[in-house]
Amino acid sequence: MHSHHSHSGEYVAHGVDPLDSMIAQAETMGFETFCLTEHMPRQDAKFLYPEEVEGSNGDESAALQKLQDNFCHFLEHAERIKKAHPSGHPNIIIGTEVEGCDIAHIQYAKKLLQERSDTIKFCVGSVHHINDIAIDYDQACWDAALASFDNNLKAMLVSYFDLQYELLTTLQPKVVGHFDLFKLLFPANLSVNPDTGVCGKSGDANLVPVTAANYLDVWPEVQKLVVRNLQYINSYGGAVEINTSALRKGLAEPYPSRNVAELVKAHNGGRFVLSDDSHGIKQVGTCYPAALKYITETLQLTEMHYLREENGDVTLQSMPIADFAASDFWKQFP
Ligand SMILES: [Zn+2]
Ligand SMILES: [Zn+2]
Structure with a gap:
């Protein structure tokens, strides 16, 4: 089995357990590929999370420095763990998750990936912010992101996929993380004018419900951007992750939802x-x-992919879905 995206309590403010214990768990469960992908540091104080600022007693520059230090410690620690598993079981691959906060951060990520390419073998490329506002933190933040577009939902989605495109074309991430992260806090009851993209105003007779399941149907222009991004990922051979954190957080489908997954x-x-x-x-x-x-019944995929590192090279491999589904890994679940 494989996981291409992980964090630990030692290196991210909202993580829980130490990195060593997570690797031990992955070994116990029989993971063949387990990727360590702590977040790359954010450089701008406007992207700090409240718990990070609190953790440094309100001192933002100290909080930013801590992100830098944490990341260096993470890379050293990950190297130690990797050396302790010379057999390659599990195949531990050191990467990083680029949060893609804005253009400046994406450029910084590019530089850092080049400088540390000896250690960092790949990146998970993902977007967590729209208009500089975190969209997976809480509902108030998600709503503030929408408000920052004068409640124009379509413009908000266009902005998300344009920033994702910037990230893709700059970094060519081998793994594209939680492709449709904005669905996490997508309100269930939005009424939107499909022509303008603006959310319900009293007196507007032209309103339709827009949900995380139908926005691509309502706006073919947005669908075009999704297709553009996917075609670009295809051009360099990248993969899109099926990320189960959405299920853990109570959504019905992992990232990406079926509408995106079909694309x-x-x-x-x-x-x-x-x-x-x-x-x-x-x-x-x-x-x-x-x-x-989801993989076998809903999407009916014929193969799954995974990263494998050999002699310092990380490549994307494929396996037939029958082999994936027949793995002994599944026997541990009731
Ligand atoms: Zn993550
Ligand atoms: Zn993420």
Whole structure:
């Protein structure tokens, strides 16, 4: 089994368990590929999370420095763990998650990936902010992001996929993380004017419900951007992750939802990898049985992909879905 995306309590403010114990858990559960992908540091104080500022007693520059220090310690620690597993079971691959906060951060990521290419073998490229506002933190933040577009939902989605495109074209991430992260806090009851993209105003007679399941149907222009991004990922051979953290947080489908996943099948050769995006021991392999169902029954994929590192080279491999589904890994679940 594989996970291409993980964090630990030592190196991210909202993580739970130490990195060593997460690797031990991955070994116990029989993971063949387990990727360590702590967040690359953020450089601008406007992207600090409240718990990070609090953790440094309100001192923002100290909080930013801590992110830098943490990341260096993470890379050293990950190297030690890797050396302690020379057999390659599990195949531990050191990467990083680029949060893609804005253009400046994406450029910084590019520089850092080049400078540390001896250690960092790949990146998970993802977007967590729209208009500089975190969209997966809490509902108030998500709403503030929408408000920053004068409540124009369509403009907000266009902005998300344009920033994602910037990230893709700058970094060519081998794994594209939680492709449709904005669905996490997408309100269930938005009424939107489909022509303007603006959310319900009293007196507007032209309103339709827009949800995380139908926005691509409402706005073909947005769908075009998704296809553009997927075709670009296809051009350099990247993979889109099926990320089970959405299931852990109570959504019905992992990232990406079926609407996007069908486009991945059509425009990125169906190149999917699986990730738990774990932040603690309990989250290693979280909701994987539900993901298996999603993969085999809902999406009916014919193969799964995974990263493998050999002699310092990380390549994307594929396996037939029958082999994936027949893995002994699944026997541990009731
Ligand atoms: Zn993420
Ligand atoms: Zn993550």
